[in-house]
Amino acid sequence: MSDTPPPNGETRGPPSRGLRRTAELAGIAVTGVVAVCMLGFLLLYWAQDLPVASDLYAGFRSVGRGMDAAFGTNVFRHPIMWQSMATGVLVGIVAPLVGSFLVHREMALIGETLAHTAFAGVAIGILVTSSTGWNGSLLLVALVVGILGALVVQWLTERTDAYGDVPIAIMLSGSFAVGTLIISYGDGLTGVNIRGYLFGNLAVVTPQGARLMGVLSLLVVAGVALTYKQLLFITFDEQAARVAQLNVTGYNTLLVVLTAVVVVGAMQVLGVILVAAMLVVPVAAASQVARSFRETMYLAVIFGQISVIGGFAVSIGLGLPSGGSIVVTAIAVYLASIVGAGFSVNAISSHG
Amino acid sequence: MSGTHRRDTRDGGPEARSKRDKRAGDPSGTHHVSAIVELDGVTFSYGDTVAVSDVSLRVEAGEFLGLVGPNGSGKTTLLHLMLGLHRPDEGSVELFGRPVDEFDDGGRIGYVSQKATSRGGAMPVTVRECVTMGRFAHAGRGRLSADDRAAVDDAIETVGIGELADRLVSELSGGQKQRAYIARALASDADLLALDEPTVGVDAESRDAFYALLDELNDDGITIILIEHDIGVVTDRASRIACINTELYHHGDTESFVESDALAEAYGSTGQVVHHHH
Numbered sequence: 206m207s208d209t210p211p212p213n214g215e216t217r218g219p220p221s222r223g224l225r226r227t228a229e230l231a232g233i234a235v236t237g238v239v240a241v242c243m244l245g246f247l248l249l250y251w252a253q254d255l256p257v258a259s260d261l262y263a264g265f266r267s268v269g270r271g272m273d274a275a276f277g278t279n280v281f282r283h284p285i286m287w288q289s290m291a292t293g294v295l296v297g298i299v300a301p302l303v304g305s306f307l308v309h310r311e312m313a314l315i316g317e318t319l320a321h322t323a324f325a326g327v328a329i330g331i332l333v334t335s336s337t338g339w340n341g342s343l344l345l346v347a348l349v350v351g352i353l354g355a356l357v358v359q360w361l362t363e364r365t366d367a368y369g370d371v372p373i374a375i376m377l378s379g380s381f382a383v384g385t386l387i388i389s390y391g392d393g394l395t396g397v398n399i400r401g402y403l404f405g406n407l408a409v410v411t412p413q414g415a416r417l418m419g420v421l422s423l424l425v426v427a428g429v430a431l432t433y434k435q436l437l438f439i440t441f442d443e444q445a446a447r448v449a450q451l452n453v454t455g456y457n458t459l460l461v462v463l464t465a466v467v468v469v470g471a472m473q474v475l476g477v478i479l480v481a482a483m484l485v486v487p488v489a490a491a492s493q494v495a496r497s498f499r500e501t502m503y504l505a506v507i508f509g510q511i512s513v514i515g516g517f518a519v520s521i522g523l524g525l526p527s528g529g530s531i532v533v534t535a536i537a538v539y540l541a542s543i544v545g546a547g548f549s550v551n552a553i554s555s556h557g
Numbered sequence: 558m559s560g561t562h563r564r565d566t567r568d569g570g571p572e573a574r575s576k577r578d579k580r581a582g583d584p585s586g587t588h589h590v591s592a593i594v595e596l597d598g599v600t601f602s603y604g605d606t607v608a609v610s611d612v613s614l615r616v617e618a619g620e621f622l623g624l625v626g627p628n629g630s631g632k633t634t635l636l637h638l639m640l641g642l643h644r645p646d647e648g649s650v651e652l653f654g655r656p657v658d659e660f661d662d663g664g665r666i667g668y669v670s671q672k673a674t675s676r677g678g679a680m681p682v683t684v685r686e687c688v689t690m691g692r693f694a695h696a697g698r699g700r701l702s703a704d705d706r707a708a709v710d711d712a713i714e715t716v717g718i719g720e721l722a723d724r725l726v727s728e729l730s731g732g733q734k735q736r737a738y739i740a741r742a743l744a745s746d747a748d749l750l751a752l753d754e755p756t757v758g759v760d761a762e763s764r765d766a767f768y769a770l771l772d773e774l775n776d777d778g779i780t781i782i783l784i785e786h787d788i789g790v791v792t793d794r795a796s797r798i799a800c801i802n803t804e805l806y807h808h809g810d811t812e813s814f815v816e817s818d819a820l821a822e823a824y825g826s827t828g829q830v831v832h833h834h835h
Contacts (some may be wrong), residue, residue, distance in 0.1 A: 434690075434693045435693065441687065445668045447641075449668075449694045450660070451693075498680070498681055498682045498686055
C-alpha cells in the first residue's frame with residue numbers, strides 16, 4: 206500500500222530479485238489499469254444519458270463489438286457482461302487484499318460465515334421486496350445484514366477469547382438455515398434467481414449490484430491502504446500490537462466488516478458457497494512463493510485477477526457457472542504456485 | 558554492536574532527559590519517575606481459578622528483573638498484568654508512573670511473547686518488515702519517515718542480524734528469531750523490554766549470545782523483565798528476582814533470593830539453582 210514505501214534493501218538484491226520485483230509491479234500496474242477501465246465502464250453506464258458520457262459510452266460499446274468480431278464471440282457487445290466482468294475484476298482485487306490478513310490470522314472460515322449471513326440478508330431482502338412491494342436492491346439488504354453479522358461474529362469471538370470454531374460454525378449454519386427458511390416461506394412470491402446467489406451467475410449481476418461493487422471496492426482499497434500497518438502488526442503478533450497500544454478490537458472489527466463488504470459484492474459472481482475461496486486460495490498460492498508480506502499481497506491480487514479472468518473465459522466458453530469456473534481456475538493457480546515453489550511444503554496449514 | 562550510540566541517544570543531556578520525564582507523565586519535567594512498573598495488591602483470576610494473588614512489586618528504571626516460578630505459577634499472567642494485557646480484579650497497576658488504563662505510549666514497551674517466538678508461522682514476513690512494526694507506534698497513521706527507516710536499520714545492526722534483513726522470519730533459527738523481535742523493540746525505542754521465556758528451543762550457544770545481548774541492552778539503560786524457566790540463567794543475569802507461585806514468595810536482589818528459602822517454598826522444595834559457567 207502507498208503508506209509504507211518499499212524496504213531499503215531491495216536495490217541490493219541479486220538481479221533475479223529485481224526482475225521478480227519488476228514483474229510484480231507490472232502485474233499490479235496491469236491489474237490497476239483493468240480495474241480503472243472497469244470502474245470507468247460502470248461510471249459511463251450510470252451516466253450514459255449525460256452529454257459527454259453518452260459519446261464515451263457509445264465508444265465503449267463499439268470497442269465491445271470490435272472485441273466480439275475479433276474473438277468470434279457474442280459477449281462483449283452486451284452491457285450486462287461488462288457489468289459482470291467489472292464486478293469479477295474488482296472481486297479479484299479486493300478479496301485477496303482482505304484475504305491476505307484473514308488467512309494469516311487463521312480467520313478463513315469467517316469469510317464463509319459472512320457469505321452465509323449475507324445469504325440470509327438476500328432472503329430477507331426477497332421477503333421484504335415481495336411482501337411490501339419495495340423495489341430496493343437485494344444486495345443492499347444483504348450488505349446491511351452481512352455487516353451486522355460481521356459485528357456479531359466479532360462480538361462472539363471477543364467473548365470466547367479466540368477465533369474459535371464453534372461459535373463461527375453455529376453462526377455459519379444458523380444464518381444459512383434462516384435464509385433457507387425465509388426463502389421457503391416466500392417461495393413463489395418473486396422471480397428472483399436464488400440459484401444464482403448460491404452458485405454464482407454472471408446474469409445475477411444487476412447495474413445496481415455492479416455499481417455497489419465499484420463503490421465498495423474503492424472503500425475496501427482505501428480502508429486497507431489507510432490501516433495497512435496496523436492490520437499487519439495485529440496479524441503478525443496480536444499481543445505485541447496490544448502492548449504497543451493499538452486498538453486491536455477496533456481493527457479486528459474493521460477487518461471483519463471489510464470482509465463482509467467483500468463477500469456481499471463477490472457473492473454475485475461467485476455464489477454464497479464459493480465466495481470464501483477468493484479470500485483464501487489466491488493468498489495461499491501467493492504465500493507459497495512470496496518473499497515478504499508486501500509481496501504476498503501483490504501476488505495474491507495478481508493471482509486473484511488471473512483466476513477471475515481465466516474463470517470468466519472458461520465460464521463463457523463452456524457455458525458453465527462463473528463461481529465454479531473462477532474457483533477451479535484459482536485452485537489451478539494454487540497448484541501451479543506449489544510446483545513453482547519447488548514443491549515447497551511451506552503451506553498455510555503448517556501454522557504452529 | 559552500537560551500544561555506545563544507544564547510550565548517547567538515551568542519555569542525551571538535559572534536553573533529552575526532560576523529554577523523557579514529560580513522556581513519563583510529569584509535565585513539569587522536574588521530577589524523574591523511576592518506577593517503570595508498580596503493582597499494588599494485584600489479584601487476578603481466570604473464572605474461579607486464582608492465577609495471581611495480592612502481588613505488590615515495583616520495577617525500577619534500569620533494573621533487570623527475573624520472573625521465576627514453577628509451571629502454571631502465574632508468571633505470564635503477572636507479566637500480562639504489568640503490561641496492561643489483563644486488568645486486575647483487585648489492586649492497581651501503574652506503567653511509567655501512570656495508571657495502566659491511561660497509559661498510551663506503547664512505543665516505550667517492547668514485548669516478546671511466548672506465542673510469537675514459539676510460532677512456526679508460515680506468514681511470509683521479512684525481518685525488516687517485522688522490525689519496522691516497532692516504528693508503527695511512532696508513525697501513527699502517517700507514512701514511515703527516513704528517520705523511522707534509519708531506526709529500523711540501526712536496530713537490525715545492533716542485534717547483529719544485518720545480513721538476514723531480507724530473510725523471512727519463519728526461516729530463521731530460534732536464536733535469530735529472538736534477535737529479530739528484540740530489534741523490533743529497539744526500533745520502537747523501548748525503555749522496557751518484557752520477554753516471556755525467550756530461549757525455549759534455542760541451542761545453548763545462541764542462548765548465551767542472546768543473554769549477552771540482553772546484558773548490553775540493560776547496561777545501556779533499558780529495563781528488562783524476563784520470564785525464564787531456567788533459574789540458573791536468571792540468577793546469573795538478573796539483578797533482582799521476583800519468585801511467584803500465585804503469591805509472591807520473594808522480591809529482592811538476586812543474592813538474597815539465592816540465600817533465601819523462597820525457591821524451595823515456591824517450588825515445593827523441588828527447585829534447585831544450577832549456576833551456568835560461561
